[in-house]
Amino acid sequence: xxxxxPAGSSAAVRCLTYIDSRIAFVxxxxxxxxxxxxxxxxxxxxxxxxxxxxxxFFAEEFNRFLIxxxxxxGASTAARYGRHIRMSAITDVLPAKPRKVxxxxxxxxxxxxxxxxxxxxxxxxxxxxxxxxxxxxxxxPVYLIYSFVPLGLLLTAxxxxxxxxxxxxxxxxxxxxxxxxxxxxxxxSM
Amino acid sequence: xxxWKFAHEESDGDVQDIYAEEFKRMVEERTDGEVSVxxxxxxxLGNENDITELTxxxxxxxxxxxxxxxxxxxxxxxxxxxxYLLSENEEVNKKVLSNSEALYGELADDFQSxxxxxxxxxxEGEMVWTTKKEVREPEDLEGVKFRVMTSPLLVEAYDTFGAxxxxxPWGEVYSGLQLNTIDAQVNPxxxxxxxxxxxxxxxxxxTGEQEYxxxxxxxxxxxxxxxxxxxDMLMDIRSELTDFIYEEQQKLNQAxxxxxxxxxxxxxxxxxxxEEREAFAERAEQLDQFYIDEVGGNAEEVVxxxxxxxxxxxxxxxxx
Amino acid sequence: MEVTILAVMIGLLLLGFPMMxxxxxxxxxxxxxxxxxxxxxxxxxxxxxxxxxxxxxxVPMFIFAADIVTKGHTADxxxxxxxxxxxxxxGGLAIxxxxxxxxxGSVSGSTQATVVAMGSPLRPKMLDAGYKDSFTxxxxxxxxxxxxxxxxxxxxxxxxxxxxxxxxxxxxxxxVPGLMILAMFSVFCWIYAKVNNIPTQExxxxxxxxxxxxxxxxxxxxxxxxIGGIYAGYFSPTEVxxxxxxxxxxxxxxxxxxxxxxxxxxxxxxxxxxxxxxxxLVGAGAAFSWVISFAQVPQAVIxxxxxxxxGPTITLIAITIAYFIGCMFVDPIVxxxxxxxxxAPLVQAAGLDPVHVGTLVTLQVAIGSATxxxxxxxxxxxxxxxxxxxxVIRGTPPFIFILVLAAxxxxxxxxxxxxxxxxxxx
Ligand code: NA
Ligand code: NA
Numbered sequence: 001x002x003x004x005x006p007a008g009s010s011a012a013v014r015c016l017t018y019i020d021s022r023i024a025f026v027x028x029x030x031x032x033x034x035x036x037x038x039x040x041x042x043x044x045x046x047x048x049x050x051x052x053x054x055x056x057f058f059a060e061e062f063n064r065f066l067i068x069x070x071x072x073x074g075a076s077t078a079a080r081y082g083r084h085i086r087m088s089a090i091t092d093v094l095p096a097k098p099r100k101v102x103x104x105x106x107x108x109x110x111x112x113x114x115x116x117x118x119x120x121x122x123x124x125x126x127x128x129x130x131x132x133x134x135x136x137x138x139x140x141p142v143y144l145i146y147s148f149v150p151l152g153l154l155l156t157a158x159x160x161x162x163x164x165x166x167x168x169x170x171x172x173x174x175x176x177x178x179x180x181x182x183x184x185x186x187x188x189s190m
Numbered sequence: 191x192x193x194w195k196f197a198h199e200e201s202d203g204d205v206q207d208i209y210a211e212e213f214k215r216m217v218e219e220r221t222d223g224e225v226s227v228x229x230x231x232x233x234x235l236g237n238e239n240d241i242t243e244l245t246x247x248x249x250x251x252x253x254x255x256x257x258x259x260x261x262x263x264x265x266x267x268x269x270x271x272x273x274y275l276l277s278e279n280e281e282v283n284k285k286v287l288s289n290s291e292a293l294y295g296e297l298a299d300d301f302q303s304x305x306x307x308x309x310x311x312x313x314e315g316e317m318v319w320t321t322k323k324e325v326r327e328p329e330d331l332e333g334v335k336f337r338v339m340t341s342p343l344l345v346e347a348y349d350t351f352g353a354x355x356x357x358x359p360w361g362e363v364y365s366g367l368q369l370n371t372i373d374a375q376v377n378p379x380x381x382x383x384x385x386x387x388x389x390x391x392x393x394x395x396x397t398g399e400q401e402y403x404x405x406x407x408x409x410x411x412x413x414x415x416x417x418x419x420x421x422d423m424l425m426d427i428r429s430e431l432t433d434f435i436y437e438e439q440q441k442l443n444q445a446x447x448x449x450x451x452x453x454x455x456x457x458x459x460x461x462x463x464x465e466e467r468e469a470f471a472e473r474a475e476q477l478d479q480f481y482i483d484e485v486g487g488n489a490e491e492v493v494x495x496x497x498x499x500x501x502x503x504x505x506x507x508x509x510x
Numbered sequence: 511m512e513v514t515i516l517a518v519m520i521g522l523l524l525l526g527f528p529m530m531x532x533x534x535x536x537x538x539x540x541x542x543x544x545x546x547x548x549x550x551x552x553x554x555x556x557x558x559x560x561x562x563x564x565x566x567x568x569v570p571m572f573i574f575a576a577d578i579v580t581k582g583h584t585a586d587x588x589x590x591x592x593x594x595x596x597x598x599x600x601g602g603l604a605i606x607x608x609x610x611x612x613x614x615g616s617v618s619g620s621t622q623a624t625v626v627a628m629g630s631p632l633r634p635k636m637l638d639a640g641y642k643d644s645f646t647x648x649x650x651x652x653x654x655x656x657x658x659x660x661x662x663x664x665x666x667x668x669x670x671x672x673x674x675x676x677x678x679x680x681x682x683x684x685x686v687p688g689l690m691i692l693a694m695f696s697v698f699c700w701i702y703a704k705v706n707n708i709p710t711q712e713x714x715x716x717x718x719x720x721x722x723x724x725x726x727x728x729x730x731x732x733x734x735x736x737i738g739g740i741y742a743g744y745f746s747p748t749e750v751x752x753x754x755x756x757x758x759x760x761x762x763x764x765x766x767x768x769x770x771x772x773x774x775x776x777x778x779x780x781x782x783x784x785x786x787x788x789x790x791l792v793g794a795g796a797a798f799s800w801v802i803s804f805a806q807v808p809q810a811v812i813x814x815x816x817x818x819x820x821g822p823t824i825t826l827i828a829i830t831i832a833y834f835i836g837c838m839f840v841d842p843i844v845x846x847x848x849x850x851x852x853x854a855p856l857v858q859a860a861g862l863d864p865v866h867v868g869t870l871v872t873l874q875v876a877i878g879s880a881t882x883x884x885x886x887x888x889x890x891x892x893x894x895x896x897x898x899x900x901x902v903i904r905g906t907p908p909f910i911f912i913l914v915l916a917a918x919x920x921x922x923x924x925x926x927x928x929x930x931x932x933x934x935x936x
Contacts, residue, residue, distance in 0.1 A: 031782030032775040035570055042567060042752030063567045071561050074786020083787055084528040085892045087899040091526035106527050113534055124551035131304040136262050136340055146558060201672050202851050233847035234803045240559050247549045359564055362746060364677055365662035370743030385671050389678040
C-alpha cells in the first residue's frame with residue numbers, strides 16, 4: 001500500500017499505511033495457513049478412516065473453525081484488493097465525477113453496514129460467552145471459535161472507510177485504498 | 191393476538207411434528223384463540239443447534255432439541271444418550287422422563303443460565319440399526335463403519351460395541367450408505383422410513399439399545415413472564431401430551447415397520463434375544479464413567495440419580 | 511414487506527454496491543422494520559450457520575486443487591487428451607466442457623466446486639479456440655447445475671426427506687432429464703460453433719492419440735480418482751476434494767515439478783481470498799433466507815394465490831414458477847425446505863406423482879443457482895475468473911431458455927422423469 005500513499009502525506013497517514021501493511025501481511029499468513037490446514041486436516045481424516053478405521057473426532061469441528069476464520073478474515077483482504085463482487089454495469093457507464101461520488105457513498109454505506117454487523121457479532125459473542133457454550137467434540141468455548149468474526153467484520157469495515165477516504169482525498173475513482181476502479185485486468189470492476 | 195413460535199427438527203408428519211401440532215391445537219383451543227402457535231418444521235429456521243439458540247435468545251418460544259445437540263448447551267443432558275440406560279418398560283420411561291428430579295430439578299439452574307426452561311422429554315421410538323450384514327454379537331460389528339450423530343459419547347458407545355464409528359451429518363448418510371462409505375446407521379424406525387434409509391440397507395436390527403429421546407425447551411424469560419394461569423395451562427397440556435405422544439409414536443413406528451416391510455420385502459428383520467442384548471448392554475456399562483469424565487459438572491449426580499429413579503420406578507411397576 | 515425488501519435489494523444491487531450489501535440491507539430492513547422485537551445478533555448466527563455445513567469444505571479444496579493443476583501440467587495434458595478425441599467435432603470443446611461439468615458436478619455434489627474445478631482449466635482453452643467469454647462462462651455455470659439432477663444429489667435428498675418421497679426413485683428420475691438437458695446444451699454448442707465459425711482441429715490419428723495419452727499418464731488418473739473414488743465408495747464427496755488437493759500437490763510439485771513448493775502458500779492465499787468472497791455471500795444469503803422464512807413470507811404469498819382445487823397442470827406450473835422465483839433470490843436448499851411443506855397438500859389434492867414433482871423442483875433449483883440476480887454459481891464465477899457481473903450473466907439467456915423448455919417438456923411429458931423409476935422399481 002505504501003507505494004500508493006499520496007505524496008507529502010502526513011505522518012499520521014504514513015503510520016496508518018504502515019499499520020495496514022502489517023495487517024495485510026498477517027491476514028495473508030492466516031489465509032494461506034488456514035487453507036493448507038484444511039487440506040491437511042481433511043486428508044488426515046481420510047487416512048485415519050481408511051487406514052486406521054477411525055475418524056479424527058475433531059476434524060469436522062476444526063474445518064468449521066477454519067472456514068469461519070477464512071471467510072471473515074478473507075473478507076477484509078478481499079476488500080483491500082477490491083475483490084468483493086458487485087454489479088458494476090450502471091456505475092461503469094457514469095462519467096468520472098459522479099462515479100467518484102457514487103463510489104464514496106457505496107464505500108461509506110458498506111462500511112456502516114459492516115460496523116453494525118460487527119457490533120451485532122460482538123453482542124452474539126457475549127451471549128455465547130455468558131451461556132458458556134462448548135463445541136461438542138473438542139469442548140472449546142464456542143465464543144473463542146467465532147472470535148474472528150467481529151475482528152474480520154471490523155477490519156473489512158475499516159477497509160471501506162479507507163476506500164471512501166481515497167476517493168475523497170485523492171484524484172481518480174478508487175475501488176479500495178490500493179486499487180483504482182477499472183484497473184488493467186478487469187478485476188477491479190467486479 | 192399473541193403468537194408463540196414452535197420450531198422442531200423433523201418434517202411434516204414425523205413424531206416431533208405430531209407433538210407440535212397437538213400442542214398448537216390445545217393451546218389455541220384453551221386460550222380461545224388469544225394465542226396462536228406457528229410451527230416451523232425442519233430446516234426452516236436453520237439447523238438443530240440454531241433453533242435451540244433461537245429459543246435461548248427469545249426469537250422462538252418453544253423448540254425441540256435432541257440430547258446430542260442440547261449437549262452443547264447443557265452437557266449433562268447427554269445422559270439420555272447412554273445406551274441401555276432407560277427401562278424396557280415403556281410405563282417406567284414415561285414416568286421418569288416426564289417427572290425425573292435428576293433431569294428437571296438438578297439441571298433447572300443450568301438450563302435457566304442458558305436462557306432455557308426444560309419443558310418436556312419424550313421418546314420418539316426405539317433405536318434401530320440398519321446394517322448390510324447380520325449383527326448378533328459385538329464381534330459382528332468388527333470393521334463395520336457405523337454412522338452416529340456428532341457426539342463424543344455416541345462415538346465412544348459404538349466403539350465400545352465393537353464398530354468403527356463415523357460421525358457424519360445426516361445429509362450425507364443416504365449417499366454414504368448407497369456408496370458404501372458407511373455400512374450402518376442408527377435411528378428410530380419412523381425416521382428410517384422418513385429418510386428412506388431402508389432403500390440402501392439390508393438388515394434392520396432391534397437391539398433394545400435405547401429409546402431415541404427428544405427434549406422440548408422453552409425460552410426461560412418467556413416462561414417466567416407467563417401468568418401463573420398460563421403456566422398451569424401449559425403444564426396440564428404437557429401432561430396430556432405425554433400419553434398422547436406415547437401412543438402416536440408407537441402407532442407411527444409400528445406403521446413404519448409395516449410400510450418398510452411392504453416397500454422393501456427383502457430386508458431382514460432381526461430382533462436380538464435377551465441374551466444377545468446382554469452382550470451389548472454389558473459393554474455399555476462402562477459408558478457411565480466416560481460420560482462422567484467427559485461432561486464433568488454434576489454429571490455423576492445426574493446419572494446416579496437417574497439410574498436410581500429408573501430402578502425405583504421399575505420396582506413399583508415391574509420390569510416389563 | 512415483500513415489496514419493500516425486494517425494492518431495497520434490487521435498488522442497491524443495480525447501484526453497484528458490493529453484493530453483500532443488498533442482501534444484508536434486506537435483512538436489516540426485515541429485522542428493524544418488520545420484526546423489530548428480534549435480537550439482531552441472529553443475523554450473525556445465521557451467517558455463521560450458513561457457512562458451517564461440513565460439506566462446504568469441498569469448495570475451497572477444489573479451488574485449491576484447480577489452482578494447482580492449472581498452474582502445472584495436469585490440466586493441459588488432460589485437455590489435450592480430451593481434444594485428441596473430440597477436437598475435430600464441431601463445437602467439440604464446448605461439448606466436452608458441458609460433459610465435464612456435468613460429470614464432475616454429479617460426483618462432487620457442489621456446483622460451485624464444479625465451476626472452479628472444470629472452469630479454471632477449460633475456460634482459457636475455450637477462449638483460445640475462439641468461443642466468446644460470455645458463452646463460455648454461461649456454459650460452465652449452467653452445465654455445472656445439471657449435476658443437481660444426476661445422482662447423488664443433495665437437492666433430491668433434502669426434497670425426498672421433506673416430501674417423504676423415495677430418494678432412490680428420485681435419483682433414477684433425475685437421470686433422463688439430466689441427460690436430456692446435456693444433449694440440448696450440446697446441440698446448442700454445436701449450433702453456436704457453426705454460426706460463429708469456431709475452427710475445428712484436424713482429426714488425430716490413433717498413434718497420435720496414444721502418444722498424447724501416454725504423455726497424460728498420471729494426469730489421466732486424476733478424473734478417475736475423483737469420479738471412481740466416490741462411486742466405488744472409497745471417499746465421500748467432501749473427502750475426495752481433499753484427496754484431489756493431495757494428488758494435485760504430489761503430481762505437480764514432486765512428479766511434474768511444474769509448481770514450486772514455495773508457490774503453494776501463495777496459491778493457498780488466493781484460494782482463501784476467493785473462498786471468502788463467495789462464502790461471505792453464502793452467509794449473507796443464509797441470513798436473508800432466514801428472515802424470509804421466519805416472517806413466513808412464502809406462506810403468505812402462496813396462500814394468496816388461491817390454488818386450492820387447481821388441476822394438476824396448473825398446480826405443476828405454479829410449483830415450477832414458485833421454485834424458480836424462490837431460487838432467483840434464496841439459497842436453493844432453503845427454498846426446498848420452506849416451499850415443499852407449503853405445496854404438499856396441493857400436490858396431494860391434485861393427484862400429482864411426488865417423484866415427478868421432485869424432479870421438476872430439482873430442475874428449478876438447478877436453474878436458480880445460475881439465474882440472476884442472486885446465484886451462488888454466478889458469484890463463484892465472478893470471484894474465480896475475475897469477470898464483472900454482466901459478463902458472467904450476459905450469455906445465460908439461451909441456456910435459461912433451454913432449461914425452461916426442459917421444464918415445460920417435463921410438465922407435459924411426466925414419463926421423461928418417471929420412465930426409469932417405473933421400469934426399475936414399480
Ligand atoms: Na449430483
Ligand atoms: Na439465482
